[in-house]
Amino acid sequence: MSFLDTPVGGAFRALQDDDHHLGPMQRITGTMRCFRDDEEVDYLVVGVGSAGGVLCQRLARGGFKVVGMEAGRFWDSERDWVSDEAGSHGLYWEDPRVIGGTDPLTLGANNCGKGVGGGSVHWAAFAPRFHPSDFEVYTRDGVGADWPISYQDLKPYYELLELEMPVAGPAWYPWGDPHGYAYGPHPMGEVGNTLIRGCTKLGIGVSVGGPVAILSGSRGDRAHCIYRGFCIQACKVGAKASTLITHVPDALVHGAEVRDRCMAARIELGKNNRVAGVHYFDREGKARFQRAKAVIVSGYAIETPRLLLNSACPEYPQGLANSSGTVGKYLMAQAGNVIAGRFDELIRMYKAPPAHCLTEEFYETDPKRDFARGFAIQTVGPLPIAFAKQMMAAKGVWGWGLRRTMMDYNHWCALGLLGEILPWEDNAVTISATDKDQFGLPVAHVTFNLHDNDKKLIAYGKNVVMDVMCAAGAEEVVQESRCAHLVGAARMGSDPATSVVDGFGRTHDIANLFVCDGSVMPTQGSANPGLTIQALAARTADYLISQGTAIFNTDRRDMTPPPVRRELSPPGTHGDGVPRLK
Amino acid sequence: MLRRKPLLPILGLLLVGALLYRPRRRPTARRVFVEGMEAVAAHIREGRFQRGLSLVAGLSSILAGADVASEHYRGSYNQKIMWSPVVLSGAMTVAGVWGAFSTWAARTVLRWTSLATLIDGVVGFGFHIRGIARKPGGWRLPVANIIMGPPIFAPLLFGVAAYLGLVASYLRPEESPVIDPRTKAARLRDFLLRRPPPAWRVELREGRFQKHLAAVTMLSTFFSGFEALYSHYKTNFKYKAQWTPVIMTPLLMGAAGASMKSARVARTWLPGLSLLAMLNGGVGFFYHMRGVLRRPGGLKQLPYNLIYGPPAFAPLLFAACGFYGVLASLMRRETD
Amino acid sequence: MESDPARLPVDAEGKPLVPRPQPGYYPKFSTLSQQAFWDAATRTVVLQRVTAPPPVRFFTAPEAEIIQRVIEHVLPQDDRVPERQIPILPFIDERLFAGRTPGYRFEDMPPDGEAYRLFLRAVDLMALEAHGAQFLRLPWHEADVLLQSVHDGKPSGAQDIWKKLPVKHFWTIMMGDCVEAYYAHPWAWDEIGFGGPAYPRAYFRLEGGAPEPWESHERHYAWDLPPGCVSGEHEAEAAHTDTPTHGETGSH
């Protein structure tokens, strides 16, 4: 009886130590280096999220003096995170923002993170690569834009990050550039089984058990997944990769400072068209200024353009590095419709990580359809509050109708559409004329409109997902429109007139100002962006390291591709896992 | 020395046993078969089955290797040591097959490979215990963490197969004379060192280790049955048949345990229950394979379903325990 | 509060179901009974929610009375015995008091606190216009119908206020706040059979909707909407009609 009723030795108690925990075993040991404000650091990275975490780690290993400035907290997973939906709001950026347009993006829990690790703390951790076609959408389909880099440029970094996170997945992944995963796939929950059933019935291929940046076997001092389904509430287990646990500890070991609870307010333009540092508000809300030889903005597709726009100065009246007028424009989100099906049998979709099975069968442009580009279908696992909200939107239920639907929560299964929305100039982040945040800084105003191609794609895609759900045996299928994954808004390109940064993330306007996060993406495919964001960060870091001090004292723009530095990976990256098939 | 008749009940339960003493006159295929069985039984009784057992150890290592390879793939080979049983089971296969053809290989290659594999199993057991301890909640959540952590007794079960190889290395090949069990070299050495061969070696060589093997049967049944218990519990005993290995386990363990005390049990209950266990394992294998095919995606997701469906080899490992029991019942007792 | 039999869900014969401590199809299930298996941080947060709901500080007493009544319509709990009804108002109030946003404000919406106050004025005005009485004085059914019109995005009155307060957006925010409080409560988890916090101990029966040993099997029984209730099922909202409201919950 006893050990079924309580844990051996009684209830789990609060921690008695003062250690900084990142999961049940991992800890941050040693003291962090601290730089003075007037000390000119080499790189100041604004935002220690998906991209920022990787950058700090790489640059610190490369021997630079690095400060990562993060608006949110430096999480202690055992004390700060809870295994509870309503208790996890602190993970998301819920500072005020204004939204508008014909299809306003309700940001909420559905955008960037706040705190060290950023969005990688609460992502579902689907980690597919982009397809080669994603880098040349304009050339192939005459819509969107081309990237200044190709899939081949990024491929070594995909391979690297897939080991660093690491990404678990099938031994063979057939879509895009076919490849295999070195870490074995995950077991299925019933949502994944539903996707497999539906797809198999319709003759659609599925990728089972990944690719997802969650450990299927324990590695080092990280335990493997315990299938608790709270990924979006942050993984207390340490199984799901976030830069907080994969890269930031190594950054600290190599002398980087992560300055948490410090909000960058404005980037200062100094002499000779070079930035001199960043004005910020520290933990006590005091305005301070950190000097830096170069600044990298990694604040997410909303906060990055906001910071650049808020840094307007006489030389750049439309916003820093915005001589092209493109900062904030071409913001993208992916169509993230949730399709829910009610089954006679029990599903219990709260079990297993939301991300565990997907198909990219519809990813590429198909001339038989009347729209460009495509979509993916993925498992999701909304917990009760999220599901109640989805049902309100999908079925229009309220009152007793809502209660009744929710009483059947365990009979519902949810699948996500992930559709490519093209970059449009009118989808933009601007600065709100009216609203200010707690520091008195103007907040972001996010305008979003769906265009013709997007609407056709969504209409088609959601029908496919509904067909899959029906084929799996659902007797009632409903859907909720939503969007996910904001990127763009400071896009890269080879033409300074139509883009903000070059292929390495350096702003066209200012030689020592960089942008490195999801905002540099010219298009986004229908793969979740997280892996690509981190791969881009690793590539930018390799570039910066190979440039040495040239970044700090010349304006020369050397575009030679850097060598891939595998040796910069965090410890324990190489040598484990199974040999990758390709 | 060879006071006893072949052990009837065993072969009886083999469904051919009924034929053993009956129509002696008819020189048929059946008769050839029966005589073959008798010869095998005699070989076992006398410890002259090195080649056979080497082959069994070698071939069963293929199973064990496939099992551990797929289990460790689920764990992504996140530690290099996870490769060791995979490599060793390959080595065991080679050594076992080689040992079947060469007495020299059986006495050297197979012996040392088996020993290494056995040690690897014990070390692996330690790692699996540690693995459970390192899961969230560790040993304070024994139920959840044994079920979801590394399979606790799997390494020991793996070691049992190696133990067979070790035993084989001490046996005599089938063609050796019934009596003088010692080899020339051993005789020479014994002469030079002026010491008799240790008793356990003589016993092994002469097939007098029934109690010993019964104990092994008991242990391995426990390891295998425990795994059946928690993995069937994991699926909530959805099918009644999932109880059968769980129920069989204490029975077979009991019979094996009692065999260490009683020669009678060793000739009656032990073979009977062992054969049942083999049957159960066979049927279980069939159902597990059916379960694999019935998973979502079925054949289209075969590799995945093999890894994450009902473990194909687990029932066979349970059957192997039955096999050890049968073998034990065919042996002579240590005191014989 | 005494429950009016006409407001109770009914069984197969249309007879009102007696209020229970725990409605839903998992009668014996209790997530709170598993709290020893939760980590301390989570246990603190959840128990705080259960034992000490925050005080009402944002709404004035008369406002609180109206909003409480609205909540009883939009998320009715008459099937729960009074001492097991889940507090909702305190959690909405707390958010507004602390000035926490859900992370956005629609450009055509006032800030949330102001929006709630406008809404309270609107329902009273609608009640006055249609029935000549304050909202709180309306009979149950009439209040239901009034709120249904708000849900439908076609409020039956107070058009001047609704010009400043886009009705669909407001409805989404208010309902979001309500479910955020209700389905955050362990009693609601018990009702719907959700396993609740799951760390350090998690799940091992992932497939086939099987319950963990400590979870319950589902026991379905006839349960139907209270007769005459208007908040039943509705046509699924077609995507991209007039004002599509995009989901704000994170998923993948």
Ligand SMILES: Cc1cc2nc3c(=O)[nH]c(=O)nc-3n(C[C@H](O)[C@H](O)[C@H](O)COP(=O)(O)OP(=O)(O)OC[C@H]3O[C@@H](n4cnc5c(N)ncnc54)[C@H](O)[C@@H]3O)c2cc1C
């Ligand atoms: C619910 C959900 C599920 C998701 N699931 C997936 C998935 O399965 N797969 C996938 O690939 N992607 C997923 N994503 C998307 C993914 O999380 C993001 O695309 C990614 O994290 C963005 O990385 P980033 O570096 O651009 O920004 P972030 O990781 O968000 O980092 C930005 C950081 O900068 C900080 N910051 C911003 N402004 C300032 C400032 N002024 N001063 C100081 N600090 C600042 C922020 O606090 C934040 O920590 C998901 C997102 C959500 C919301």
Ligand code: SF4
């Ligand atoms: S399901 Fe796995 S990855 Fe997700 S939070 Fe739980 S343990 Fe972490």
